[in-house]
Amino acid sequence: MLTQSGFVRWAREHLVVLVVHNELGHEERDGLDAYGRPARLCTLYPGLSCRQHLDAAVDVDNAREDGLVQVPFVELCPNTWFVLPTGRVEAVPEEEQFVAGKVEAQGRALQKGLGAALGRAEFERLDAALRRGDEALDQDRPGEALAAWAGCEKVLAPPHAALLALVEERLAAAEEAVGYAFEDLAEPGPRDPRSLEERIRAAEGLYAATATAVYGRLLPVRERIATWLAAQGRKTPEPGRK
Ligand SMILES: [Zn+2]
Structure with a gap:
Protein backbone atom coordinates (compact mmCIF):
# COMPACT_ATOMS: atom_id res chain seq x y z
CA MET A 1 0.00 0.00 0.00
CA GLY A 115 -9.51 18.48 -18.46
CA ALA A 116 -9.66 20.07 -15.02
CA ALA A 117 -10.96 18.02 -12.12
CA LEU A 118 -14.47 19.06 -11.06
CA GLY A 119 -15.59 19.87 -7.56
CA ARG A 120 -18.48 17.97 -6.03
CA ALA A 121 -20.99 20.85 -6.34
CA GLU A 122 -20.34 21.20 -10.09
CA PHE A 123 -20.55 17.46 -10.50
CA GLU A 124 -23.97 17.41 -8.87
CA ARG A 125 -25.28 20.17 -11.12
CA LEU A 126 -24.04 18.34 -14.21
CA ASP A 127 -25.49 15.08 -12.98
CA ALA A 128 -28.88 16.73 -12.38
CA ALA A 129 -28.89 18.31 -15.88
CA LEU A 130 -28.04 14.99 -17.52
CA ARG A 131 -30.71 13.14 -15.55
CA ARG A 132 -33.39 15.74 -16.31
CA GLY A 133 -32.62 15.34 -19.99
CA ASP A 134 -32.67 11.53 -19.80
CA GLU A 135 -36.07 11.62 -18.17
CA ALA A 136 -37.46 13.99 -20.82
CA LEU A 137 -36.14 11.80 -23.63
CA ASP A 138 -37.66 8.71 -21.98
CA GLN A 139 -40.99 10.54 -22.11
CA ASP A 140 -40.57 11.45 -25.80
CA ARG A 141 -39.78 15.11 -25.23
CA PRO A 142 -36.54 15.52 -27.19
CA GLY A 143 -36.69 19.31 -27.14
CA GLU A 144 -36.75 19.39 -23.35
CA ALA A 145 -34.01 16.78 -23.24
CA LEU A 146 -31.70 18.86 -25.43
CA ALA A 147 -32.42 22.00 -23.39
CA ALA A 148 -31.61 20.16 -20.15
CA TRP A 149 -28.35 18.73 -21.52
CA ALA A 150 -27.39 22.12 -22.92
CA GLY A 151 -27.60 23.30 -19.28
CA CYS A 152 -24.26 21.52 -18.74
CA GLU A 153 -22.62 24.37 -20.65
CA LYS A 154 -23.46 26.72 -17.78
CA VAL A 155 -21.48 24.51 -15.41
CA LEU A 156 -18.54 23.52 -17.58
CA ALA A 157 -17.51 24.95 -20.94
CA PRO A 158 -15.70 23.74 -22.87
CA PRO A 159 -16.52 20.22 -21.67
CA HIS A 160 -13.75 17.85 -20.77
CA ALA A 161 -13.45 14.47 -22.47
CA ALA A 162 -15.43 12.53 -19.87
CA LEU A 163 -18.41 14.88 -19.98
CA LEU A 164 -18.32 15.01 -23.75
CA ALA A 165 -18.47 11.21 -23.88
CA LEU A 166 -21.57 11.28 -21.65
CA VAL A 167 -23.21 14.00 -23.73
CA GLU A 168 -22.46 12.31 -27.05
CA GLU A 169 -23.94 9.05 -25.83
CA ARG A 170 -27.14 10.95 -25.04
CA LEU A 171 -27.20 12.84 -28.32
CA ALA A 172 -26.93 9.49 -30.12
CA ALA A 173 -29.99 8.25 -28.19
CA ALA A 174 -31.91 11.42 -29.06
CA GLU A 175 -30.85 11.10 -32.71
CA GLU A 176 -32.27 7.60 -32.79
CA ALA A 177 -35.53 8.58 -31.09
CA VAL A 178 -36.11 11.61 -33.32
CA GLY A 179 -35.06 9.58 -36.37
CA TYR A 180 -37.76 6.98 -35.67
CA ALA A 181 -40.37 9.65 -35.06
CA PHE A 182 -39.45 11.37 -38.33
CA GLU A 183 -39.48 8.18 -40.40
CA ASP A 184 -42.94 7.52 -39.07
CA LEU A 185 -44.01 10.92 -40.46
CA ALA A 186 -42.16 10.75 -43.78
CA GLU A 187 -43.12 7.15 -44.55
CA PRO A 188 -46.38 6.50 -42.72
CA GLY A 189 -47.92 3.06 -42.64
CA PRO A 190 -50.94 2.37 -44.91
CA ARG A 191 -53.37 2.83 -42.00
CA ASP A 192 -51.85 6.06 -40.69
CA PRO A 193 -54.81 8.38 -40.04
CA ARG A 194 -52.86 11.64 -40.39
CA SER A 195 -53.15 13.84 -43.44
CA LEU A 196 -50.03 15.05 -45.24
CA GLU A 197 -50.60 18.50 -43.77
CA GLU A 198 -50.70 17.04 -40.25
CA ARG A 199 -47.50 15.10 -40.85
CA ILE A 200 -45.79 18.21 -42.23
CA ARG A 201 -46.79 20.14 -39.11
CA ALA A 202 -45.46 17.35 -36.90
CA ALA A 203 -42.16 17.32 -38.83
CA GLU A 204 -41.91 21.10 -38.40
CA GLY A 205 -42.48 20.52 -34.70
CA LEU A 206 -39.64 17.99 -34.55
CA TYR A 207 -37.38 20.39 -36.44
CA ALA A 208 -38.15 23.23 -34.04
CA ALA A 209 -37.78 20.98 -30.96
CA THR A 210 -34.29 19.94 -32.01
CA ALA A 211 -32.95 23.44 -32.64
CA THR A 212 -30.96 23.45 -29.39
CA ALA A 213 -27.27 22.70 -29.84
CA VAL A 214 -25.47 20.94 -27.01
CA TYR A 215 -21.80 21.92 -26.94
CA GLY A 216 -22.16 23.05 -30.54
CA ARG A 217 -23.70 19.77 -31.67
CA LEU A 218 -27.04 19.59 -33.42
CA LEU A 219 -28.79 16.32 -34.17
CA PRO A 220 -27.83 15.23 -37.72
CA VAL A 221 -31.42 14.06 -38.32
CA ARG A 222 -32.40 17.73 -38.68
CA GLU A 223 -30.89 17.76 -42.16
CA ARG A 224 -33.11 14.88 -43.26
CA ILE A 225 -36.15 16.61 -41.80
CA ALA A 226 -35.28 19.86 -43.58
CA THR A 227 -34.76 18.05 -46.90
CA TRP A 228 -38.10 16.29 -46.59
CA LEU A 229 -39.89 19.50 -45.62
CA ALA A 230 -38.29 21.26 -48.60
CA ALA A 231 -39.59 18.49 -50.86
CA GLN A 232 -43.07 19.29 -49.51
CA GLY A 233 -42.49 22.93 -50.41
CA ARG A 234 -41.82 24.07 -46.84
CA LYS A 235 -38.93 26.25 -45.81
CA THR A 236 -37.07 25.61 -42.59
CA PRO A 237 -35.14 28.18 -40.59
CA GLU A 238 -31.35 27.95 -40.56
CA PRO A 239 -30.08 25.07 -38.45
CA GLY A 240 -29.43 26.18 -34.91
CA ARG A 241 -32.05 28.96 -35.01
CA LYS A 242 -35.61 28.74 -33.91
ZN1 LIG B 1 -9.60 -10.93 2.07
Whole structure:
Protein backbone atom coordinates (compact mmCIF):
# COMPACT_ATOMS: atom_id res chain seq x y z
CA MET A 1 0.00 0.00 0.00
CA LEU A 2 1.19 3.53 -0.77
CA THR A 3 0.93 5.54 2.44
CA GLN A 4 3.06 8.65 1.75
CA SER A 5 1.01 11.58 3.06
CA GLY A 6 1.43 13.77 -0.06
CA PHE A 7 0.31 10.92 -2.29
CA VAL A 8 -2.62 10.11 -0.03
CA ARG A 9 -3.73 13.77 -0.13
CA TRP A 10 -3.55 13.83 -3.93
CA ALA A 11 -5.30 10.47 -4.24
CA ARG A 12 -8.18 11.53 -2.01
CA GLU A 13 -8.86 14.52 -4.23
CA HIS A 14 -8.40 12.87 -7.60
CA LEU A 15 -9.06 9.14 -7.38
CA VAL A 16 -11.76 6.76 -6.30
CA VAL A 17 -9.78 3.76 -5.15
CA LEU A 18 -11.26 0.32 -5.67
CA VAL A 19 -9.46 -2.69 -4.24
CA VAL A 20 -10.29 -6.06 -5.75
CA HIS A 21 -8.97 -9.53 -4.99
CA ASN A 22 -10.44 -12.62 -6.58
CA GLU A 23 -10.04 -15.03 -3.68
CA LEU A 24 -11.59 -15.62 -0.30
CA GLY A 25 -9.69 -17.37 2.45
CA HIS A 26 -7.74 -14.56 4.07
CA GLU A 27 -7.83 -14.45 7.82
CA GLU A 28 -10.82 -12.36 8.99
CA ARG A 29 -11.26 -10.52 12.27
CA ASP A 30 -14.12 -8.69 14.00
CA GLY A 31 -14.20 -4.98 13.18
CA LEU A 32 -16.47 -2.21 11.89
CA ASP A 33 -17.42 -1.85 8.22
CA ALA A 34 -17.60 1.46 6.30
CA TYR A 35 -21.02 2.17 7.87
CA GLY A 36 -19.78 1.55 11.39
CA ARG A 37 -21.54 -1.80 11.71
CA PRO A 38 -19.82 -4.78 13.30
CA ALA A 39 -18.47 -7.07 10.57
CA ARG A 40 -15.88 -9.74 9.89
CA LEU A 41 -13.11 -7.93 8.03
CA CYS A 42 -10.24 -9.13 5.86
CA THR A 43 -6.85 -8.75 7.56
CA LEU A 44 -5.10 -8.11 4.24
CA TYR A 45 -7.33 -5.21 3.05
CA PRO A 46 -8.38 -2.97 5.94
CA GLY A 47 -12.06 -2.00 6.06
CA LEU A 48 -13.29 -4.66 3.61
CA SER A 49 -14.70 -8.11 4.04
CA CYS A 50 -13.19 -10.82 1.84
CA ARG A 51 -16.62 -11.17 0.21
CA GLN A 52 -16.53 -7.48 -0.84
CA HIS A 53 -13.11 -7.64 -2.50
CA LEU A 54 -14.14 -10.87 -4.21
CA ASP A 55 -17.41 -9.36 -5.50
CA ALA A 56 -15.52 -6.30 -6.76
CA ALA A 57 -13.11 -8.60 -8.63
CA VAL A 58 -16.05 -10.31 -10.35
CA ASP A 59 -17.39 -6.87 -11.33
CA VAL A 60 -14.17 -5.61 -12.93
CA ASP A 61 -13.44 -8.94 -14.65
CA ASN A 62 -16.88 -9.27 -16.21
CA ALA A 63 -18.41 -5.77 -16.30
CA ARG A 64 -21.86 -7.30 -16.66
CA GLU A 65 -23.73 -4.44 -14.99
CA ASP A 66 -24.68 -1.33 -16.95
CA GLY A 67 -21.94 1.27 -16.96
CA LEU A 68 -19.24 -0.97 -15.50
CA VAL A 69 -15.85 -0.95 -17.18
CA GLN A 70 -14.05 -4.18 -17.91
CA VAL A 71 -10.48 -4.24 -16.67
CA PRO A 72 -8.20 -6.65 -18.56
CA PHE A 73 -7.20 -9.75 -16.63
CA VAL A 74 -3.45 -10.20 -16.26
CA GLU A 75 -1.49 -12.84 -14.36
CA LEU A 76 0.25 -10.40 -12.08
CA CYS A 77 -0.30 -9.71 -8.42
CA PRO A 78 -0.74 -6.94 -7.60
CA ASN A 79 -1.72 -5.17 -10.80
CA THR A 80 -2.93 -1.59 -10.86
CA TRP A 81 -5.10 0.28 -13.35
CA PHE A 82 -6.45 3.72 -13.93
CA VAL A 83 -10.08 3.54 -15.07
CA LEU A 84 -10.92 6.85 -16.73
CA PRO A 85 -14.37 8.43 -16.65
CA THR A 86 -14.40 7.96 -20.43
CA GLY A 87 -14.26 4.18 -19.92
CA ARG A 88 -10.64 3.87 -21.08
CA VAL A 89 -8.35 1.77 -18.89
CA GLU A 90 -4.61 2.20 -18.57
CA ALA A 91 -2.25 -0.08 -16.65
CA VAL A 92 0.30 1.24 -14.19
CA PRO A 93 3.58 -0.40 -15.30
CA GLU A 94 4.45 -3.37 -13.07
CA GLU A 95 7.48 -1.88 -11.35
CA GLU A 96 5.90 1.59 -10.94
CA GLN A 97 2.93 0.38 -8.87
CA PHE A 98 5.07 0.56 -5.75
CA VAL A 99 6.37 4.10 -6.33
CA ALA A 100 3.89 6.75 -5.18
CA GLY A 101 5.54 9.51 -7.25
CA LYS A 102 5.26 7.46 -10.45
CA VAL A 103 1.59 6.60 -9.89
CA GLU A 104 0.78 10.22 -9.13
CA ALA A 105 2.68 11.44 -12.22
CA GLN A 106 0.74 9.00 -14.40
CA GLY A 107 -2.54 10.12 -12.81
CA ARG A 108 -1.72 13.79 -13.33
CA ALA A 109 -0.81 13.16 -16.98
CA LEU A 110 -4.13 11.36 -17.53
CA GLN A 111 -6.01 14.20 -15.83
CA LYS A 112 -4.49 16.62 -18.36
CA GLY A 113 -6.13 14.72 -21.20
CA LEU A 114 -9.44 14.78 -19.33
CA GLY A 115 -9.51 18.48 -18.46
CA ALA A 116 -9.66 20.07 -15.02
CA ALA A 117 -10.96 18.02 -12.12
CA LEU A 118 -14.47 19.06 -11.06
CA GLY A 119 -15.59 19.87 -7.56
CA ARG A 120 -18.48 17.97 -6.03
CA ALA A 121 -20.99 20.85 -6.34
CA GLU A 122 -20.34 21.20 -10.09
CA PHE A 123 -20.55 17.46 -10.50
CA GLU A 124 -23.97 17.41 -8.87
CA ARG A 125 -25.28 20.17 -11.12
CA LEU A 126 -24.04 18.34 -14.21
CA ASP A 127 -25.49 15.08 -12.98
CA ALA A 128 -28.88 16.73 -12.38
CA ALA A 129 -28.89 18.31 -15.88
CA LEU A 130 -28.04 14.99 -17.52
CA ARG A 131 -30.71 13.14 -15.55
CA ARG A 132 -33.39 15.74 -16.31
CA GLY A 133 -32.62 15.34 -19.99
CA ASP A 134 -32.67 11.53 -19.80
CA GLU A 135 -36.07 11.62 -18.17
CA ALA A 136 -37.46 13.99 -20.82
CA LEU A 137 -36.14 11.80 -23.63
CA ASP A 138 -37.66 8.71 -21.98
CA GLN A 139 -40.99 10.54 -22.11
CA ASP A 140 -40.57 11.45 -25.80
CA ARG A 141 -39.78 15.11 -25.23
CA PRO A 142 -36.54 15.52 -27.19
CA GLY A 143 -36.69 19.31 -27.14
CA GLU A 144 -36.75 19.39 -23.35
CA ALA A 145 -34.01 16.78 -23.24
CA LEU A 146 -31.70 18.86 -25.43
CA ALA A 147 -32.42 22.00 -23.39
CA ALA A 148 -31.61 20.16 -20.15
CA TRP A 149 -28.35 18.73 -21.52
CA ALA A 150 -27.39 22.12 -22.92
CA GLY A 151 -27.60 23.30 -19.28
CA CYS A 152 -24.26 21.52 -18.74
CA GLU A 153 -22.62 24.37 -20.65
CA LYS A 154 -23.46 26.72 -17.78
CA VAL A 155 -21.48 24.51 -15.41
CA LEU A 156 -18.54 23.52 -17.58
CA ALA A 157 -17.51 24.95 -20.94
CA PRO A 158 -15.70 23.74 -22.87
CA PRO A 159 -16.52 20.22 -21.67
CA HIS A 160 -13.75 17.85 -20.77
CA ALA A 161 -13.45 14.47 -22.47
CA ALA A 162 -15.43 12.53 -19.87
CA LEU A 163 -18.41 14.88 -19.98
CA LEU A 164 -18.32 15.01 -23.75
CA ALA A 165 -18.47 11.21 -23.88
CA LEU A 166 -21.57 11.28 -21.65
CA VAL A 167 -23.21 14.00 -23.73
CA GLU A 168 -22.46 12.31 -27.05
CA GLU A 169 -23.94 9.05 -25.83
CA ARG A 170 -27.14 10.95 -25.04
CA LEU A 171 -27.20 12.84 -28.32
CA ALA A 172 -26.93 9.49 -30.12
CA ALA A 173 -29.99 8.25 -28.19
CA ALA A 174 -31.91 11.42 -29.06
CA GLU A 175 -30.85 11.10 -32.71
CA GLU A 176 -32.27 7.60 -32.79
CA ALA A 177 -35.53 8.58 -31.09
CA VAL A 178 -36.11 11.61 -33.32
CA GLY A 179 -35.06 9.58 -36.37
CA TYR A 180 -37.76 6.98 -35.67
CA ALA A 181 -40.37 9.65 -35.06
CA PHE A 182 -39.45 11.37 -38.33
CA GLU A 183 -39.48 8.18 -40.40
CA ASP A 184 -42.94 7.52 -39.07
CA LEU A 185 -44.01 10.92 -40.46
CA ALA A 186 -42.16 10.75 -43.78
CA GLU A 187 -43.12 7.15 -44.55
CA PRO A 188 -46.38 6.50 -42.72
CA GLY A 189 -47.92 3.06 -42.64
CA PRO A 190 -50.94 2.37 -44.91
CA ARG A 191 -53.37 2.83 -42.00
CA ASP A 192 -51.85 6.06 -40.69
CA PRO A 193 -54.81 8.38 -40.04
CA ARG A 194 -52.86 11.64 -40.39
CA SER A 195 -53.15 13.84 -43.44
CA LEU A 196 -50.03 15.05 -45.24
CA GLU A 197 -50.60 18.50 -43.77
CA GLU A 198 -50.70 17.04 -40.25
CA ARG A 199 -47.50 15.10 -40.85
CA ILE A 200 -45.79 18.21 -42.23
CA ARG A 201 -46.79 20.14 -39.11
CA ALA A 202 -45.46 17.35 -36.90
CA ALA A 203 -42.16 17.32 -38.83
CA GLU A 204 -41.91 21.10 -38.40
CA GLY A 205 -42.48 20.52 -34.70
CA LEU A 206 -39.64 17.99 -34.55
CA TYR A 207 -37.38 20.39 -36.44
CA ALA A 208 -38.15 23.23 -34.04
CA ALA A 209 -37.78 20.98 -30.96
CA THR A 210 -34.29 19.94 -32.01
CA ALA A 211 -32.95 23.44 -32.64
CA THR A 212 -30.96 23.45 -29.39
CA ALA A 213 -27.27 22.70 -29.84
CA VAL A 214 -25.47 20.94 -27.01
CA TYR A 215 -21.80 21.92 -26.94
CA GLY A 216 -22.16 23.05 -30.54
CA ARG A 217 -23.70 19.77 -31.67
CA LEU A 218 -27.04 19.59 -33.42
CA LEU A 219 -28.79 16.32 -34.17
CA PRO A 220 -27.83 15.23 -37.72
CA VAL A 221 -31.42 14.06 -38.32
CA ARG A 222 -32.40 17.73 -38.68
CA GLU A 223 -30.89 17.76 -42.16
CA ARG A 224 -33.11 14.88 -43.26
CA ILE A 225 -36.15 16.61 -41.80
CA ALA A 226 -35.28 19.86 -43.58
CA THR A 227 -34.76 18.05 -46.90
CA TRP A 228 -38.10 16.29 -46.59
CA LEU A 229 -39.89 19.50 -45.62
CA ALA A 230 -38.29 21.26 -48.60
CA ALA A 231 -39.59 18.49 -50.86
CA GLN A 232 -43.07 19.29 -49.51
CA GLY A 233 -42.49 22.93 -50.41
CA ARG A 234 -41.82 24.07 -46.84
CA LYS A 235 -38.93 26.25 -45.81
CA THR A 236 -37.07 25.61 -42.59
CA PRO A 237 -35.14 28.18 -40.59
CA GLU A 238 -31.35 27.95 -40.56
CA PRO A 239 -30.08 25.07 -38.45
CA GLY A 240 -29.43 26.18 -34.91
CA ARG A 241 -32.05 28.96 -35.01
CA LYS A 242 -35.61 28.74 -33.91
ZN1 LIG B 1 -9.60 -10.93 2.07
